Amino acid sequence: MSDLTKMSAAQLAKAIAGKEASAVEVATAHLDRIDAVDERVHAFLHVDREGALAAAERVDKGEVTGPLAGVPIAVKDVIATKGVPTTAASKILEGWRPPYDATLVERLRAAGTVMLGKTNMDEFAMGSSTEYSAYGPTNNPWDLGRIPGGSGGGSAAALAAYEAPLAIGTDTGGSIRQPGAVTGTVGAKPTYGGTSRYGLIAFSSSLDTPGPCARNVEDAALLHSVIAGHDPRDSTSIPQPVPDVVGAARLGASGDLSGVKLGLVKEFAGDGSEPGVLSAFHEGLEALVKLGAEVVEVSCPHFEYALPAYYLIAPSEASSNLARFDGVRYGLRVGDDGNRSLEEVMSLTREAGFGPEVKRRIILGTYALSSGYYDAYYGQAQKVRTLITRDFQSAFERVDVLVSPTTPFVAFPFGSRTSDPYQMYLADLFTIPTNLYGGPAISVPCGLSEGLPVGFQVMAPTLADDRMYRVAAALESAVGTLTPPAL
Amino acid sequence: MAAISREEVAHLARLSRLAVTEEELDRFAGQLDVILQSVARIGEVAADDIPPTSHSVPLTNVYRDDVPTPCLTQEEALSGAPDAFEGRFRVPRILDEED
Numbered sequence: 001m002s003d004l005t006k007m008s009a010a011q012l013a014k015a016i017a018g019k020e021a022s023a024v025e026v027a028t029a030h031l032d033r034i035d036a037v038d039e040r041v042h043a044f045l046h047v048d049r050e051g052a053l054a055a056a057e058r059v060d061k062g063e064v065t066g067p068l069a070g071v072p073i074a075v076k077d078v079i080a081t082k083g084v085p086t087t088a089a090s091k092i093l094e095g096w097r098p099p100y101d102a103t104l105v106e107r108l109r110a111a112g113t114v115m116l117g118k119t120n121m122d123e124f125a126m127g128s129s130t131e132y133s134a135y136g137p138t139n140n141p142w143d144l145g146r147i148p149g150g151s152g153g154g155s156a157a158a159l160a161a162y163e164a165p166l167a168i169g170t171d172t173g174g175s176i177r178q179p180g181a182v183t184g185t186v187g188a189k190p191t192y193g194g195t196s197r198y199g200l201i202a203f204s205s206s207l208d209t210p211g212p213c214a215r216n217v218e219d220a221a222l223l224h225s226v227i228a229g230h231d232p233r234d235s236t237s238i239p240q241p242v243p244d245v246v247g248a249a250r251l252g253a254s255g256d257l258s259g260v261k262l263g264l265v266k267e268f269a270g271d272g273s274e275p276g277v278l279s280a281f282h283e284g285l286e287a288l289v290k291l292g293a294e295v296v297e298v299s300c301p302h303f304e305y306a307l308p309a310y311y312l313i314a315p316s317e318a319s320s321n322l323a324r325f326d327g328v329r330y331g332l333r334v335g336d337d338g339n340r341s342l343e344e345v346m347s348l349t350r351e352a353g354f355g356p357e358v359k360r361r362i363i364l365g366t367y368a369l370s371s372g373y374y375d376a377y378y379g380q381a382q383k384v385r386t387l388i389t390r391d392f393q394s395a396f397e398r399v400d401v402l403v404s405p406t407t408p409f410v411a412f413p414f415g416s417r418t419s420d421p422y423q424m425y426l427a428d429l430f431t432i433p434t435n436l437y438g439g440p441a442i443s444v445p446c447g448l449s450e451g452l453p454v455g456f457q458v459m460a461p462t463l464a465d466d467r468m469y470r471v472a473a474a475l476e477s478a479v480g481t482l483t484p485p486a487l
Numbered sequence: 488m489a490a491i492s493r494e495e496v497a498h499l500a501r502l503s504r505l506a507v508t509e510e511e512l513d514r515f516a517g518q519l520d521v522i523l524q525s526v527a528r529i530g531e532v533a534a535d536d537i538p539p540t541s542h543s544v545p546l547t548n549v550y551r552d553d554v555p556t557p558c559l560t561q562e563e564a565l566s567g568a569p570d571a572f573e574g575r576f577r578v579p580r581i582l583d584e585e586d
Binding site for chain 1: 491495496499500501502503504505506507508511514515518519521522523525526527528529530531532534537538539540541542543544546549551559563564566567568569570576578579580581
């Protein structure tokens with residue numbers, strides 16, 4: 001067997017089903033790789049060696065079958081895993097072991113995947129670099145002195161470091177796609193409501209969307225098809241069949257895009273993007289044109305207000321969602337000396353348990369929701385959200401998908417954007433409009449700039465997740481996947 | 488002019504149940520001011536007659552059949568609690584001594 005950690009999820013599933021490799025061998029190879037490199041990468045907050053080997057043994061005994069039987073997977077630490085520590089990279093949940101599994105974790109187990117552990121992230125998924133993790137940042141396997149993107153930097157870095165062939169992320173403003181872009185991996189945000197939020201620790205409930213991370217488009221589609229679908233335990237889950245994303249990825253890989261119209265958003269042109277990012281993006285665009293696609297310029301005049309709208313809506317929802325961390329039902333409690341009141345203990349607990357970015361967003365959200373400011377901020381942001389949705393809808397009357405760079409800049413050095421929080425927010429300039437609209441979008445590598453990966457974003461209409469997989473797979477067939485330097 | 492004052496940030500922190508330090512107040516006030524100045528651009532959009540979107544999925548009143556299914560046991564529900572007493576969550580005192 002060649003190096004098991006270099007194989008794709010589809011290849012591993014086939015090898016295990018064909019008894020060319022055992023699930024235990026595959027799990028062991030990945031656990032050993034984690035032992036060898038994760039001290040330098042720090043993609044994982046918790047490695048569940050025992051649980052992974054037990055799950056792999058069940059596959060080898062034939063007790064568990066499924067489309068991804070025996071394929072290892074890493075899960076972002078914001079998703080509840082029964083009996084396995086789940087912290088959302090926050091001190092306030094240090095040591096918490098959920099008494100239940102998220103719906104998507106149940107589905108991953110049913111599909112036969114072997115969970116290796118939980119991946120690092122910005123605390124409560126708020127950030128674009130993992131520098132806001134309470135447990136220290138993840139290092140980008142392409143250059144250990146640079147950020148792996150965020151919030152799901154751990155999941156993306158685990159893929160790029162060959163610690164896992166598949167990973168789960170969550171995307172509220174770009175937290176799957178931007179890490180995918182800067183680590184040279186693939187990350188897809190499904191249609192909002194296409195994947196269940198049950199068991200996902202809520203950040204911004206109207207935007208949070210779990211989704212697949214992989215090293216190639218077909219693997220991402222395979223994982224997408226396993227986790228997606230209606231869940232009665234999530235009232236925003238869409239009661240409709242999952243689009244045939246795997247079929248679409250295979251169709252795209254055949255390399256024919258004739259008749260497909262790609263929309264180039266006029267308002268994104270030159271909007272703070274690094275020149276190297278723009279040139280890699282345009283090379284990707286030319287590759288798609290050679291496959292038969294047509295490029296049409298479209299105007300989305302309200303996209304320039306997406307970032308302000310997002311930074312009012314998401315913190316508002318977060319300020320409400322994070323009220324549950326009160327030191328009563330789970331997690332940390334500080335200052336309970338028998339004399340202090342509940343309110344004092346709560347305030348001391350939250351002060352000690354939350355990091356600076358989480359506190360900033362809670363305060364910002366409380367401000368935007370307070371009477372006197374509500375109409376000018378939160379209310380206005382919700383109206384702008386309608387206008388952004390209309391921009392998408394009218395663009396999709398003319399084109400099949402919209403395309404853009406995933407993020408304006410390649411992986412930046414640690415510490416270069418933490419002093420001014422707004423500079424960090426700019427990383428999500430191109431990913432945020434999709435979250436406000438609710439449609440699906442994917443990031444796929446399109447080349448390098450200064451030796452670092454650049455991501456190409458494909459955005460599709462709601463419920464047309466298959467369309468983005470087709471275009472992404474076509475691009476991959478033309479430009480190939482990226483191989484990071486050896487660690 | 489600053490969009491938000493240090494005093495306002497202190498008030499919001501109290502409302503948010505965050506016992507922030509003096510040093511944090513200084514830092515957050517400056518940072519939140521930069522963020523608010525940037526997001527205030529949202530006011531430029533003429534949107535008076537535009538309906539708000541709270542959610543991208545147009546679903547209301549989602550019901551399902553009321554079928555009992557197994558749920559967490561009392562022990563499981565209390566398993567992550569920082570303090571429990573006689574099968575319940577124990578909380579610090581809620582009333583002042585004189586109440």
